[in-house]
Amino acid sequence: MTFQLDEGELFGFVGGNGAGKTTAMRIILGVLAADAGEVRWRGERVGLETRRRVGYMPEERGLYPKMRAYDQLVYLAELHGIGKRAARAAAGGWLERLGLGGRRDDEIDQLSLGNQQRVQLAAALVHDPEVLVLDEPFSGLDPVAVDIMSEVLRDKAASGVPVLFSSHQLDLVERLCDRVGIVRAGGMLACGTVGELRSDTVRRFVVGLDSGDPGWARQLEGVTVLSVEGGRVHLELAEGADDQEVLATAMRHGPVREFSPIRPGLAELYRTAVSEGEAA
Structure with missing residues (x-):
């Protein structure tokens, strides 16, 4: 599987269950080792320091269920090397932006699945990453939350941050993304803008x-x-x-x-x- 993600680009990763989307993302993050090939960012092989600058949102819940949303975001920001004052400001700011300002003191397992998803996105954003890799970020969200998250991703891309995300909601991918990669059996079947993909039909x-x-x-x-x-x-x-x-x-x-x-x-x-x- 070979593809490129450009700065300021929204790239949609689509494919059926088991196609290889999550595996590719885990290889990018170093969670899994690639059998062959390499991942590069700005011409350099991706290592630990590079991965610290990536905002990753896994498909499975990666949050501590008994920890308050605000405290959790502060903790995760500090793990990325952010100072305590800046971590607190970022955690509060993202909870407000994602419509969870009033739920900041709730434990994660007290939140609905959709609100947990919002906190999980905040966790990917709280350290001001240089690139975003999001696995099914819109899963379980109501239409209002989808609009909020879409706006956030557009804003990040507009600031120059590359955004790679997977989704089964193809109408949303078509509306939101600059380019699309269609994945099957661990390979890239097609890649390009929707207009370019149409030209081959x-x-x-x-x-x-x-x-x-x-x-x-x-x-x-x-x-x-x-x-x-x-x-x-x-x-x-x-x-x-x-x-x-x-x-x-x-x-x-x-x-x-x-x-x-x-x-x-x-x-x-x-x-x-x-x-x-x-x-x-």
Whole structure:
């Protein structure tokens, strides 16, 4: 598996259970040793000092259940070398930012799973890391918490911090990320912006005519009629088929009210990449 994370970039790591996302993240953090290869940050091999500057959020709860949220964040910040005064300020600031200012004195096991997730994100941020590696950070969050966490990640990326996170919520990844890596069986099946991933897919178009009769389209080589909804004909073009020829043919059969590509979402791109990977 080879990929690069640029400064100020939000990178979405997607794949099924067991695809290798968590393993890759643990290798980045040094929790697991790689069988081969290496992890580099700013041209240097990643070691202990580099990893101190990483904010890591594991998928499993990594918090002390009987410790108060505020005390725990102060403790973790100090473990990263932050002075006590700065650690206290950072802990209080992140609890406020994540909507937990009123729960700072609660023990972790007194909080809901969603609020525990917020504290876990605060633990990854409290030492002002240079890079963020987050494993399923949106798991168990309600829509308001998702919005808060999304805003935090955007702000960190805007300040130059690279953010790598995994998620099964593909609509969220598509909306939030600059680039996406699709993982299967420990390998990177596809990597790029959603637009770049779309460019590798079979092209689909919708054609709007006064008549919904798709007979004209069935006569074209490399064109498959997927469906007809009223006067709108949904088509799939094989590689090499000319979309302008499709448009010209449609115009010869009446006024064309609509001719536009159907852009697949990340969920469809993911299914396509995984099915092609299984076939290979």
